[in-house]
Amino acid sequence: MASLLSIEGVSKDFQVRGRRILALDSVTLAVEKGEFVTVVGPSGCGKSTLLNLIVGLLRPSAGCIRFRDRTINGINPEIGYVTQKDNLLPWRSLLANVEVALEIRGVEPKERKRRAGDLIHQVGLGGFEDHYPHELSGGMRQRANIIRTLIYDPQLILMDEPFGPLDAQTRIVLQDQLLRLWTAARKTIVFITHDLVEAIALADRVVLMSSRPGKVKCIATVPIPRPRDVYQVHQHHAFGATYERLWKELRPEVDLVETWKGGAPA
Ligand SMILES: Nc1ncnc2c1ncn2[C@@H]1O[C@H](COP(=O)(O)OP(=O)(O)OP(=O)(O)O)[C@@H](O)[C@H]1O
Ligand SMILES: [Mg+2]
Numbered sequence: 001m002a003s004l005l006s007i008e009g010v011s012k013d014f015q016v017r018g019r020r021i022l023a024l025d026s027v028t029l030a031v032e033k034g035e036f037v038t039v040v041g042p043s044g045c046g047k048s049t050l051l052n053l054i055v056g057l058l059r060p061s062a063g064c065i066r067f068r069d070r071t072i073n074g075i076n077p078e079i080g081y082v083t084q085k086d087n088l089l090p091w092r093s094l095l096a097n098v099e100v101a102l103e104i105r106g107v108e109p110k111e112r113k114r115r116a117g118d119l120i121h122q123v124g125l126g127g128f129e130d131h132y133p134h135e136l137s138g139g140m141r142q143r144a145n146i147i148r149t150l151i152y153d154p155q156l157i158l159m160d161e162p163f164g165p166l167d168a169q170t171r172i173v174l175q176d177q178l179l180r181l182w183t184a185a186r187k188t189i190v191f192i193t194h195d196l197v198e199a200i201a202l203a204d205r206v207v208l209m210s211s212r213p214g215k216v217k218c219i220a221t222v223p224i225p226r227p228r229d230v231y232q233v234h235q236h237h238a239f240g241a242t243y244e245r246l247w248k249e250l251r252p253e254v255d256l257v258e259t260w261k262g263g264a265p266a
Contacts, residue, residue, distance in 0.1 A: 002069045003030035004188050005054065005156060009063035011213075012049055023049045025213035026063070031156075031190060036182060038191045038199035040246070041209030041217075042254045047192045048084075050214070051158045054190070055081045067156065080154035084161045086145035088133040094120065094144055095129040101152040119147040123177050139170040143177070150181060159191040163198070175202060175230045183227060196250065200224075200242050201233045208249050211256040218249050 012024040023046040031037050041047055052058040054065055056075045065072040067079065088097045095116055102112035120126060123143040133141055142162055149157060163171045175198060182189060193199050199206045203222050210217045223238045233239060 002066070004033040004035075004068060005029075005031040005190070006066040007050075007054070007063070008066070010050075010053060010060045010065060011062040012046065012053060012058065013061045022213040024053075025215050027214065027216055028063075029207060029216055029219075031188060033155075033188055034186055036189045036191065036202055036204050037207060038193055038203040038205075039207045039209060040193060040196055040199045040250065041214060042211045042250075042256070043194070045209045045212050045253070046214030047209065048160055051081065051160055051190070051192065054156075054158055055079050077152075078155045080149035080152070080157040082146055082149050082157065082159040082162050084164055086133070086141045088141055088144055088148075090133050093130045093132055094125065094136065097133070097144055098148045098151060101148060105152065115151055116147075119151055120144075122181065123147055139166050139174060142166060142174065146174075146178065146181075150185065150187075153185075154187070156188045156190070159189060161192050161194065164194065171198065172230055178202070179228060179230060196243060196246055197234060200239060200246070201228065201230050206242075206246060208246055209253075211253045217253065218246075220246055 007027055007029045010024060010027045011022070014021045014023060027046075027050065039047055039050070049058065053060055054067075054072065056072050056079075067076060089100070092100070095113070098116040098120060099112045102115065107115075117129070120129060123146070125140060125143055128136065128140065133144075136144065146159075146162060163174050166174065179202065191199075191202060200222055206220045206222060208217045208219070209215065220242055222242055224233060224236045
């Protein structure tokens with residue numbers, strides 16, 4: 001059977017003031033239904049570009065991306081996108097922000113309130129329904145950002161460093177909640193992170209990308225059983241070996257980025 005998402009030899013270049021920037025080079029990756037895949041790679045290696053291509057905001061310069069056996073051609077409402085920066089509407093309450101996708105789809109008010117209320121409670125935001133985004137903490141806003149995507153039940157959810165700006169404790173709480181939501185809803189997730197520990201803790205498979213132009217350098221299956229306890233997962237005997245293996249591959253890529261910063265542009 002075909003994979004849910006299939007990225008086939010995808011390259012992407014940008015023309016910037018007469019200069020060609022090759023962001024992605026021949027990326028091939030298949031993601032199966034129900035999988036949790038994390039993508040790790042140095043800054044600027046094309047991770048966000050890859051998500052923008054999958055969701056149909058950009059078109060590949062070469063290769064193709066297939067979702068449910070159809071080539072991606074423009075924005076696909078079956079694919080949810082949780083961006084790094086929350087896009088909550090400042091003039092709407094938490095509840096009204098979480099409901100917005102259902103409102104657009106014409107779901108009746110009672111039903112959308114019920115579904116939004118359920119999700120708000122599942123992520124521990126009960127009681128804050130009538131708060132506006134500026135009255136919520138960064139972690140609370142990021143939870144709202146995730147559930148406003150989950151609410152319309154997309155088949156595939158793309159997440160671009162959703163916990164990046166949060167402190168270590170809040171990250172772990174949110175990782176735990178995300179794994180619970182994923183287990184309950186059985187969605188397929190492609191999750192980008194800079195953090196190798198987070199990548200291993202969450203994933204079925206970790207995709208490691210090289211520095212720009214981004215290529216898939218290696219893919220590691222995480223042999224840690226589920227359900228996982230994110231608070232303890234690093235103590236599992238397989239965690240250390242997976243971390244060592246991936247860090248050995250990631251380290252030279254991160255070093256390369258540091259060289260570029262001080263040297264001539266590539
Ligand atoms: N719209 C664009 N126009 C021109 N160049 C772009 C555009 N988007 C991305 N790039 C370039 O493509 C490369 C990859 O960018 P991208 O944002 O995908 O990296 P990233 O891996 O997400 O980095 P980070 O981890 O810092 O978020 C960079 O060199 C960037 O300058
Ligand atoms: Mg990015």
